Amino acid sequence: TETLLEVNHLVTEFRTANGSVQAVRDVSFKVDQGETLCIVGESGCGKSITSLSVIGLLPSNGSVTSGEIKYEGKQIHNLSFEEMRKMRGSKISMIFQEPMTALNPVLTIGYQLREPLMLHQGIGKAEANRKGIELLQQVGIPYPERRMKQYPHELSGGMRQRVMIAIALACRPGLLIADEPTTALDVTIQAQILDLINDLKEQLNMGVVLITHDMGVVAEVADRVMVMYAGKKVEEGTVEEIFNAPKHPYTIGLLNSVPNVDNPEFELEPIPGSLPTLTEKIEGCRFHPRCKFATDRCRMDAPPEFKVEGDHTVSCWLMDEEKMEEKEEELDGH
Ligand code: SF4
Numbered sequence: 001t002e003t004l005l006e007v008n009h010l011v012t013e014f015r016t017a018n019g020s021v022q023a024v025r026d027v028s029f030k031v032d033q034g035e036t037l038c039i040v041g042e043s044g045c046g047k048s049i050t051s052l053s054v055i056g057l058l059p060s061n062g063s064v065t066s067g068e069i070k071y072e073g074k075q076i077h078n079l080s081f082e083e084m085r086k087m088r089g090s091k092i093s094m095i096f097q098e099p100m101t102a103l104n105p106v107l108t109i110g111y112q113l114r115e116p117l118m119l120h121q122g123i124g125k126a127e128a129n130r131k132g133i134e135l136l137q138q139v140g141i142p143y144p145e146r147r148m149k150q151y152p153h154e155l156s157g158g159m160r161q162r163v164m165i166a167i168a169l170a171c172r173p174g175l176l177i178a179d180e181p182t183t184a185l186d187v188t189i190q191a192q193i194l195d196l197i198n199d200l201k202e203q204l205n206m207g208v209v210l211i212t213h214d215m216g217v218v219a220e221v222a223d224r225v226m227v228m229y230a231g232k233k234v235e236e237g238t239v240e241e242i243f244n245a246p247k248h249p250y251t252i253g254l255l256n257s258v259p260n261v262d263n264p265e266f267e268l269e270p271i272p273g274s275l276p277t278l279t280e281k282i283e284g285c286r287f288h289p290r291c292k293f294a295t296d297r298c299r300m301d302a303p304p305e306f307k308v309e310g311d312h313t314v315s316c317w318l319m320d321e322e323k324m325e326e327k328e329e330e331l332d333g334h
Pocket residue numbers: 248249250285286287288291292293294295298303315316317318
């Protein structure tokens with residue numbers, strides 16, 4: 001497999017009336033062909049900003065101030081606006097939570113599908129129309145010819161999200177970034193859209209970055225998981241590692257707040273407290289105000305990234321203690 005996206009030590013800052021604030025703090029990750037990386041965390045943790053940094057669509061007061069972003073080994077964080085626009089049309093596509101706002105209400109579905117095809121593939125209207133119909137079929141939309149002539153408001157939320165995916169796929173992107181793509185949809189439709197993203201990933205060997213706050217969604221689609229908290233990556237591993245052997249107290253908290261369908265009596269254990277604001281100053285581990293394991297060291301020094309096993313990494317001082325205990329056991333001859 002080939003690495004599609006490589007993000008190294010990304011820092012993204014916003015200029016505000018009170019100076020600069022960091023929304024993404026030294027975050028690194030990779031996405032391979034044919035794999036889905038889920039970025040998970042509470043709303044405001046920096047997961048959307050991370051993906052907007054990658055795709056060059058930060059709001060005007062935001063910018064990548066350090067680190068690098070590479071697509072197929074080529075630096076892309078310093079591309080011009082025009083070069084980045086081309087990149088988005090051909091290599092990296094993004095879908096968002098609310099397809100109603102991303103689709104243009106006064107243009108037909110057909111127009112919105114043909115336009116990127118004609119622009120990026122240099123094909124004529126008739127061929128673009130034919131390809132548009134094919135794409136609608138591919139994302140499971142019945143009567144595609146008829147849908148081409150309709151306007152977004154004539155479609156259900158689930159159908160609109162399928163149209164958005166069709167538009168995102170129009171130029172055969174290597175990488176699809178999906179930011180909460182199913183949050184606005186009801187549960188059955190949500191499952192269908194996640195299945196669709198999974199199928200397309202396999203058929204087209206795409207890399208997928210899926211951003212969500214929902215561990216249920218993660219369980220459904222992720223190959224690997226990156227957990228973010230307050231602008232930092234706190235844990236990363238395969239979906240099995242994260243679900244079967246979570247290490248960071250925040251990850252464990254997220255998993256405990258997933259409703260258990262098999263046991264409706266199961267009590268939700270949400271993580272007490274809330275995410276700090278961007279301007280709040282926190283020394284040491286950024287999770288310490290909410291962590292029941294916090295020690296003085298946590299309050300003073302930010303934990304480094306500890307390797308647990310394979311590519312499973314955790315930024316928490318508890319890992320240091322675990323390592324120490326293992327060493328002591330070894331020394332004791334156990
Ligand atoms: Fe909790 Fe300390 Fe680990 Fe932070 S470093 S998550 S405060 S135990």
